[in-house]
Amino acid sequence: MENQNLPKLSVSSSPHAHCGESTAIIMQDVLIALVPAALMAAVYFGWRAVLLMLLCIGSCVLTEYVCRRVMKRPQTVGDFSAAVTGVLLAFNLPPTLNPIYAVLGSVFAIAVVKQMFGGIGMNFVNPALAARIFLLISFPSHMSRWSIPFFYLSANADTDIVSTATPLAQAAAGSGRPSYTDLFIGLHGGCLGETCTLALLIGGMYLLLRRIITPEVPLCFLGTVALTALAAGQNPLVHLLSGGVMLGAIFMATDYTTCPVNRAGKIFYGVGCGLITMTIRLFGSLPEGVSYAIVLMNILTPHIETLTQSSPFGSEVRNSGK
């Protein structure tokens, strides 16, 4: 059937159509969703916040590039996942942190947690959270020095950073807490990106509308936190609006690689995150437990997936018929 006049054709396996999405597009969407919170961080905490975010992004991307080069693997800098890790890590740092620690955390997140396990899709815990915990354990005093919003406007801001406590620390110490409005718009001490609930919610809505994330994990996480707080006789609204719960539930726990892929698994995982968070908050010696909760549930993810595996369509019928 040789015929010189006929054109050469490509052959490939079906399907011959694609939805047009790519990993890079998804990661860009996550970056867009992070913009409102990043802007609020810049407004509240000034140039130090901007510096930390840029440093984290830069060092994460550079580490990713170097790792892939050294390992002689296909370059993955272009998928923007390292940039997302950079922003998320910066969001989890106190605004006045020495930039060197931020760079150290970024290198740890990408080189140790992500690339040593095989790169994107292979890490067993969230790189940004693992780096935060690494910094928290290594440099506890630096990692828990909080400053009030707009501290950079005061006359001698550089030499005399005004220290404050996070609402949760205040609550743990028994002192008063900021008003609900202040909590909602982020006018209180805390990590760079976790204070402004409003901005995080806007980003979350964007991710939901673009179908980047599904509502199961955030809803179950936040719902469990609220219910547990209620059951323990505490104010659920304060627990939802303060600390890293919003940031964790919307951006960290929903990380594709480290959360279950099936719906039942996601629900189980979300509830687990909420329970561990509240256990640490209520009974632990630490004021905050979101990062530990998510990392612990990350580790359980493969087991959750196995336990909640849905049976294929039609298999129940076969079992009951026998």
Added chain:
Amino acid sequence: MDKMDMIDAADTPETAEPQEHRDKEGRGSKEKTQTKDKKDKKDKKERKSKKAADPDAPFLPKKPFKTHGGVHVNHMKNTAETPSEILPAPKRVVISMQQHIGTACEPIVKKGDIVTVGQKIGDSDSPLCAPIHASVSGQVTAIGTMLMPNGTEVKTVEIASDGLQTLCHDIQPPVVTNADELYAAVRESGLVGLGGAGFPVSVKINYSPDKSVDTLVVNGAECEPYLTADYREMIESPEDIIEGTRLLTEMLGLRRAIIGIEGNKPAAIRYLASLIRERSLDDKMCVLKLKNAYPQGAEKVLIKACTDRAVPVGKIPADAGCIVLNITSVGFIARYLKTGIPLVTKRITVDGSAIAEAKNVVAPIGTLVSDIAEFCGGFDKPPQKVLMGGPMMGTALYSLDYPIIKQNNGLIFMGEAETDALRPTDCIRCGRCVSACPMLLTPVNIQHLVQKRDIDGLNDLCVTSCMECGCCAYSCPAHRPLVQFLRMAKNLVKS
């Protein structure tokens, strides 16, 4: 009490009308509307009692049942409103001896024989087989072989057409009075499932009597992008479809027939539904508007949408009490019983950016793809990929010098721009393949098990129930070749 009535009334779609009236009349005439409500309720009760009086009346669904997974694809039904054109007999046809699932036919003509349209040229003794007929009149020039896209070789009969299209002299309408005669007639017609799979229809309808089959599901979903061949059948010969459905339901002793049509074909739904009413067949036959999602036309998905039944893993539709036939197959059966002309032509949607005129073509079986392209005005730009079937499940052809077979329903000529090979990147475990899978499989895990050759693990994940609809690979942002992985998984499990 009145409030209760209103709530009751709002529950049923039948009473949507009085509510509308109520809105028009305003709140001033409350009394009037109340009487109307009561009257309506009475009507409803009567209807209900009527139903109760006839417990044997089969259940006909008004809305499709929930199905799993699926993806939204661009419909691209560009050829929906162009009437089919008949392709005149080409100079040469190459008729494949394997146009169905099952045993290949053996040629029963030899080189030099003179054949006529509808004359049987290939058959086999095997029970799983559909005979093959000459689609043009003329002389057999060669008994050759041909390489199929799946890599196997198959015998072919090449016929040089005399252009006269003389009909075979012993063609006459078959006499069918019972199911056995129907099986025999359908076998002689050479009919295979025209939706794409090509399963011999005579075998499909001759299910073993211990299976309690009660429902005929007619597949008019045509959920593949581009394809409109079934839609044109619904618009151009709806009477045949209704007649075929009635005949099959009657002969096979089924209780009901459900014609499932995707919601993007409102004209076809209206048309067929009004025909059913006209012939007062609406007590056991209905048209069901399916949701616009791919793959609504996949056999097991369609059964779920129409009857809420699940076909057990590894079993056939008859195990769920259903027979599924493509809508064009049903129309063909009615025509065959009228005329006795076997399956020698096929309506094919020709589309894609490379072809000059996109249209539906009725072509003799065995016409070469290059002849069909020429009939459609040739190419606007060089075709880069030619698909037999739709873009989701179609096969890419290696040559334009390839004949069409019975179950083809589309030829898509894609230009270079649409053929961009997507480079797979690492899986990010986003889970989109899991939520897209209509069979509730987990392609994300299956791909890893294939790479590890873990056959037990693959068996646990029921990979054999994959139908290769392509939803997983379509929705994968990392462009993973998931359908290939699943094919490999199925082969690993089988071996």
